[in-house]
Amino acid sequence: MRSDFPxxxxxxxxxxxxxxxxxxxxxxxxxxxxxxxxxxxxxxxxSLYPISSEASALVAEAREKAARFINAKPEEIIFTEGTxxxxxxxxxxxxxxxxxxxxxxxxxxxxxxxxxxxxxCRRNGIELRLADVDADGILRxxxxxxxxxxxxIAVSVTGMSNVTGQVTDxxxxxxHARRMGALSxxxxxxxxxxxTVDVRTIGCDFLAFSGHKIYGPMGTGVLxxxxxxxxxxxxxxxxGGSVERDYSPKTGIHGFEAGTRNIxxxxxxxxxxxxLKSNRNAIKNIEDDLSGYLFEKLSVIDGIRMxxxxxxxxxxxxxxxxxCYDIGAMLGKFGICIRTGSCCAYSLMDALGVQxxxxxxxxxxxxxxxxxxxxxxxxxxxxxxxxFR
Amino acid sequence: xxxIREKEDLHIRRLSETxxxxxxxxxxxxxxxxxxxxxxEVEENRIEGCRTAIWLKMDGRTVRASSDSxxxxxxxxxxxxxxxxxxPSEIRANPIRFLDAISVHVVYPEIRxxxxxxCFEIITASKEx
Numbered sequence: 001m002r003s004d005f006p007x008x009x010x011x012x013x014x015x016x017x018x019x020x021x022x023x024x025x026x027x028x029x030x031x032x033x034x035x036x037x038x039x040x041x042x043x044x045x046x047s048l049y050p051i052s053s054e055a056s057a058l059v060a061e062a063r064e065k066a067a068r069f070i071n072a073k074p075e076e077i078i079f080t081e082g083t084x085x086x087x088x089x090x091x092x093x094x095x096x097x098x099x100x101x102x103x104x105x106x107x108x109x110x111x112x113x114x115x116x117x118x119x120x121c122r123r124n125g126i127e128l129r130l131a132d133v134d135a136d137g138i139l140r141x142x143x144x145x146x147x148x149x150x151x152x153i154a155v156s157v158t159g160m161s162n163v164t165g166q167v168t169d170x171x172x173x174x175x176h177a178r179r180m181g182a183l184s185x186x187x188x189x190x191x192x193x194x195x196t197v198d199v200r201t202i203g204c205d206f207l208a209f210s211g212h213k214i215y216g217p218m219g220t221g222v223l224x225x226x227x228x229x230x231x232x233x234x235x236x237x238x239x240g241g242s243v244e245r246d247y248s249p250k251t252g253i254h255g256f257e258a259g260t261r262n263i264x265x266x267x268x269x270x271x272x273x274x275x276l277k278s279n280r281n282a283i284k285n286i287e288d289d290l291s292g293y294l295f296e297k298l299s300v301i302d303g304i305r306m307x308x309x310x311x312x313x314x315x316x317x318x319x320x321x322x323x324c325y326d327i328g329a330m331l332g333k334f335g336i337c338i339r340t341g342s343c344c345a346y347s348l349m350d351a352l353g354v355q356x357x358x359x360x361x362x363x364x365x366x367x368x369x370x371x372x373x374x375x376x377x378x379x380x381x382x383x384x385x386x387x388f389r
Numbered sequence: 390x391x392x393i394r395e396k397e398d399l400h401i402r403r404l405s406e407t408x409x410x411x412x413x414x415x416x417x418x419x420x421x422x423x424x425x426x427x428x429x430e431v432e433e434n435r436i437e438g439c440r441t442a443i444w445l446k447m448d449g450r451t452v453r454a455s456s457d458s459x460x461x462x463x464x465x466x467x468x469x470x471x472x473x474x475x476x477p478s479e480i481r482a483n484p485i486r487f488l489d490a491i492s493v494h495v496v497y498p499e500i501r502x503x504x505x506x507x508c509f510e511i512i513t514a515s516k517e518x
Contacts, residue, residue, distance in 0.1 A: 321459075322417075322458075322459055323441055323442075323456065323457040323458035323459060323460075323461070324441070324457070324458075325440060325441035325457075325458040325460060325461065325500070326413075326417065326458050326459050326460050329413075329460065329494065329495060329496075329497065330413055332494065333409055333410070333413075333494055333495075340440075341440050341441070355441070355442040355457040356440075356441065356442070356457070384414075385417050385421075385459065
């Protein structure tokens with residue numbers, strides 16, 4: 001599978017363990033973008049000549065593939081620039097000036113699922129409730145559900161922590177929210193690439209993810225808005241293609257896709273879904289194997305405090321001696337790419353009592369040999385700096 | 390007492406004589422010797438917008454600072470070595486030069502611009518005492 005990703009041929013000496021930040025792209029996705037821009041470039045939904053119709057059909061096809069990927073309907077799929085934009089749209093919509101009550105999020109959220117709610121609640125005088133994690137940084141579903149009451153407007157929760165790798169019990173949270181009359185929103189940015197996601201089983205109203213974390217192009221994303229809930233959404237931007245002749249927003253998904261989108265990237269995102277569909281089992285097997293190996297190898301290094309508590313594609317840790325900047329910069333010197341810092345999860349950092357973490361994350365293109373290089377070099381760095389004492 | 394320039398030149402010479410790994414070692418060694426200053430690690434002293442935590446305040450003519458990074462503590466150690474006991478006007482007349490002697494792979498641009506240069510601004514903004 002590694003051979004599908006040309007990045008590694010171009011960078012044979014790099015050990016890339018930062019897929020949770022962004023994934024590398026398979027050749028078929030790159031080819032799809034180049035093919036569109038080379039042979040099919042034209043705008044969509046506006047003109048009647050053949051290549052424009054063909055481009056429109058390719059976007060519709062990408063939408064169908066996105067819908068199948070999460071068991072939704074095409075008319076429930078809004079193309080966005082990414083998870084952040086999608087969650088901003090949902091937060092701004094449901095916390096409108098007429099909204100009263102409270103919003104429930106958690107301490108485990110990435111800034112993209114914290115800041116939009118904080119801002120929308122501040123603007124409209126709505127209470128923001130924060131579900132806590134336990135001493136190990138684990139989020140229990142009950143910590144969220146006990147904050148939901150009959151005045152809760154919406155609950156917005158990550159499906160998989162970008163720091164600990166914990167997969168949250170979103171099904172339980174969403175079904176409780178529904179019983180209480182609250183909307184449910186899932187930040188699936190990390191979840192969808194590693195897990196099969198079925199929005200019908202989860203029972204959420206909204207679910208967002210980004211293309212670039214699932215081996216697709218940057219600047220693309222998907223917002224699922226269930227047929228029952230799409231009427232609660234308001235567009236963040238209006239303009240060409242999104243309004244009627246009297247300038248009122250179009251109904252349905254097209255009211256949320258104003259202006260000319262990055263069509264080449266959306267078409268390539270469609271190709272990404274094909275790639276994932278064809279390789280789902282192989283990806284899962286490789287990632288399961290690598291996750292266990294990574295967790296095991298990190299856990300035995302002297303001086304490491306594991307933030308991630310069980311094997312996951314995302315594995316975070318701190319060291320007693322060196323700060324995360326030191327580790328990241330030193331490993332970077334040896335071509336080893338990991339994420340260091342707060343990982344945009346400030347509230348979780350506070351709960352864990354740390355300034356930042358070191359995070360290694362794997363994709364199907366990684367190998368056990370790379371994990372060996374990483375952990376051996378990490379041990380070497382810790383020993384080297386320990387020697388100064 | 391040596392001048393700011395003389396003291397800084399000594400650090401520049403040591404940093405210039407070694408490779409990137411040697412620069413890491415030099416800064417980590419200085420950082421370990423300095424140690425963290427837990428009392429300064431409060432929100433009001435925190436320098437925002439930096440990839441690593443830096444806290445800094447002036448205590449008269451003494452720089453009091455801390456960081457969770459040993460490399461950054463090493464940089465703070467140099468700042469203290471060259472600027473402690475000096476007046477703000479003296480410090481303003483001798484802006485930081487030693488960062489240019491350090492590889493960008495050891496001290497990343499954001500640490501330079503949002504971290505250490507911001508430290509310099511706070512140091513020079515303090516009142517003359």
